[in-house]
Amino acid sequence: TTHAPLADLTDDELTAFLQDQQGAYDRLRAAGLKLDLTRGKPSPEQLDLSDALLELPTTTKDRAGTDVRNYGGLEGLPELREIFAELLSTSPAQVIVGGNSSLSMMQATIVNFLLHGGIDSPRRWADEENVRFICPIPGYDRHFSLVGSFGIEMVTVDMRPDGPDMAAVESLVRDDPSVKGIWIVPTYSNPTGAVVSQEIAARLAAMPTAAPDFTIFWDNAYAFHHLTDDEAKSADILSLAAASGHPNRAIAFASTSKITYAGSGVAVLAASEATIAWYLKHLSMASIGPDKVNQLRHVQFFGTAQGVRDHMARHRDILAPKFAAVDAALTDELAGRGIAEWSRPTGGYFVNLDVLDGTASRVVALAKEAGIGLTPAGASFPHGHDPRDRNIRLAPSFPELDEVRTAMAGVATCVALAAGEQVAARRGLRV
């Protein structure tokens, strides 16, 4: 079903529409829901897929005979580095496996740039007058708060379906040596589901930058998290950068937070061998070695890179119906009204919902009143500020399928009500 555009309704029709939506909203509120679409967490059913981990590892030695219970092996277990090297199309020497959080590795990397400088840095970032990062928007809130916490200035560019607005990126980096980095979630981005094209990856790798230590933070958190048969293949940014004469420009990150256990997975950093050595040198001040017992149980659980891919298919079986339910609820209520657009991601954890400008905060507040928790409006922007107040990130992974249906029907009602209120107010209608 497609509805008529709200803008085309007569005043009487708009008044009737608004009364309908108000009625639907009153019923929604009376239902006393308690549902949460706020964060991209795996559901208990997804976590159960990895419960074999609780019986692993079955030995205390890795392939080389090293006792995993002891100190050492800062770079991670060789066999796990091999699995991730294959998955990320790089070599094991360019991969290190750490603890449970890739975000920690990103923070450590930035701290090292700030306090020590990178391989190609003329000086420590802390000694720069100004450090700026390019932040494609909408993007991942924790990327923004991480650099914001160090006083790094965030410069936004638009995120498009095939990657960041490259004309804007290229002009920012060309003349301004204070532009030191860019956040990129290359595959099934948080929150739009965009996939960075080969062409844009090649431009990022090759573009001239005023800062010799300009760094691409290539956060491939959703590299293997397909929702359809149309499986995106991540661009090989490390090879592209090396081939363009900038071997240290890109640092890639990934983790099994949404593969095995979100709180007890393993995280990965991949980069040039020189960057790996740089990172390990600084890491050796903080750790004598990672949790190799956890690494070994992951090796035994996956077996091979193909084991990871097979495991992801089981996640897809659980997740795909939830994403379909989001689309169905939004389509039912909103298609054709001209008051909302949303993504139909082919992977990842989020649906990006853009509502009428100026109504996103109202939608989130209405939903909250009705017991439906949504990520705060503006969360996907630096400092939590969406200049158009229109963007809402939906995270349907955690609730059960029925709950996603119920919650999303409610969200659609809130979107329609907020839009009706705004259009009516613009026309000066008293409803």
Ligand code: PMP
């Ligand atoms: N990067 C992105 C883009 C994410 O969406 C998330 C989780 N929401 C993370 C990183 C966090 O990764 P980790 O659990 O490995 O710290």
